[in-house]
Amino acid sequence: MKVTLWGTRGSLASGGPDTVQYGGDTAAVELRGPAGEFVVLDAGSGIRPIGEQTPSGTKRVDILLTHLHMDHIQGLGFFSPLFDPEIEVHVWGPGSTTLGLRERLTRYLSPPLFPVMLRDLPDVTLHEIRPPASFALGSLTVRAELITHPGPTMGYRIESPECVLAYLPDHEPALGVAEFPDVPDWTSGFELAHGVDVLIHDAQYTDDEYKSRVGWGHSTFDHALAFAALASVKQLVTFHHDPGHSDEMLDRAMAEMSESHDLEFELVPGRVGLTTCVD
Template sequence: MKATLWGTRGSLASAGPETVRYGGNTSCVEVRGSDGTLIVLDAGTGIRRLGAALGAEAPQINILLTHLHMDHIQGFGFFPPLYRPNIEVHIWGPPSLTHDLRTRLTRYLSPPLFPVRLRDLPSRLALHDVPLGGFDVGGLHVDSALVTHPGPTVGYRIRDNGRSLTYIPDHEPALGATRFPWRSDWTSGYAVSHGTDLLIHDTQYTMPEYAEHVGWGHSAIDHTIAFARLARVRRLVTFHHDPSHSDAELDRLLEKAASTGPLPFELIPGMEGMQFEI
């Protein structure tokens, strides 16, 4: 299985010379299974460049959304495969008690927010509620679980040939915890993360920033490192960088985090364009 980061920024696309290394595009990760199955994790602005890179090659694309906040769906309208009639696109999103996925996506993909309506896209669209538990996408198995973030939000673990990648871009496992980390069975996200080979996880804040944003649904890098330690992951990729964090600041944050002591996993600063073999 291979993963490519097409968008690593959180909350808002943040292009500029100060973010050019880590990247300014919002969440999007391409996952290729060993059998060629293509999964796209989230449709942030990073999906535009992925779409251009795909060309006309992929007859079927599977887009797994963690949730429907704007930074995770904003790239939809600029994903060229959606405009090709010969392509089958499956979109998976977390279930809601009130509106189906099509209705919720249409809020964005319709005027006045966007000129093209979802129903007018020529590709063959199939929309699915994510089954909580597990499901298969092509030759890949996907585990899904609700995680702590405002509104229905899921984390995914994708399994292929005994290896796994876990993707939880928006996650606040420390919310309300009187001490963190604590018991693994009382920790949001643990079930889809334990023992994973590659964890791509929210590291939006510093600890002082987190103190001012408790309940916003994101993690301080210290929390994420504690979570990764608890889950015994092999590699941790930092992700969903705060729009206000420049490359230089992110370098400093990572350096500081890595200097707190030996880590039982590899800490990797998540940068746009990075590729991982899993």
């Protein structure tokens, strides 16, 4: 399995000279499975270049959406395989308690927000996930669970024989907890992340920023570290960087995190182009 970060930014795309290293595109992660599986995690603006580099002869792509906030679906209409009749595209994601996945996605993929209707795309199959759910994509096993974030939001655990990945890009496990981390069985996302080789996790805020953003659905740097430690992961990749955080600021924060904590896992800054989970 090979995992590559194409979009790492949270909330809003923020290109420019200050975000070159960590990236300005919103959430999109490419995953290549050992049996040729082609999976994309989320469809933020970072999914566009993934589509541009899709090899000829590709027959199928599976897109796993964690939730339908704009920074996670904005790139969907710009993913070129969607318009290629030779490629099957399967989109997996959550419905809500009142609307199905199709109805929810159509709110974006229809005028006036987008000129092309979802129904006009050549070969797209939607799979509404009702969590907790487990399913297979080729040789990969995927598990989806609801996690703490406003609106129906899932985290994914994806297992291949060689590597286990947990993807929780938008996650606030500390919400409402008197002392975080809490015990594992009362911690959002614990089962998904427990013991994985690689955890890609929300690390949007500083402690000061979080004070005025409690309940917005995201973690601080320290929350991400504490959650990774609780779940006994082997590697933590920081993700969903705040649009206002520059490369310089994030480098400084990563250095402070490493220096101030006795980490029992590898801390990896989530920069665009990073490749991990390589067999």
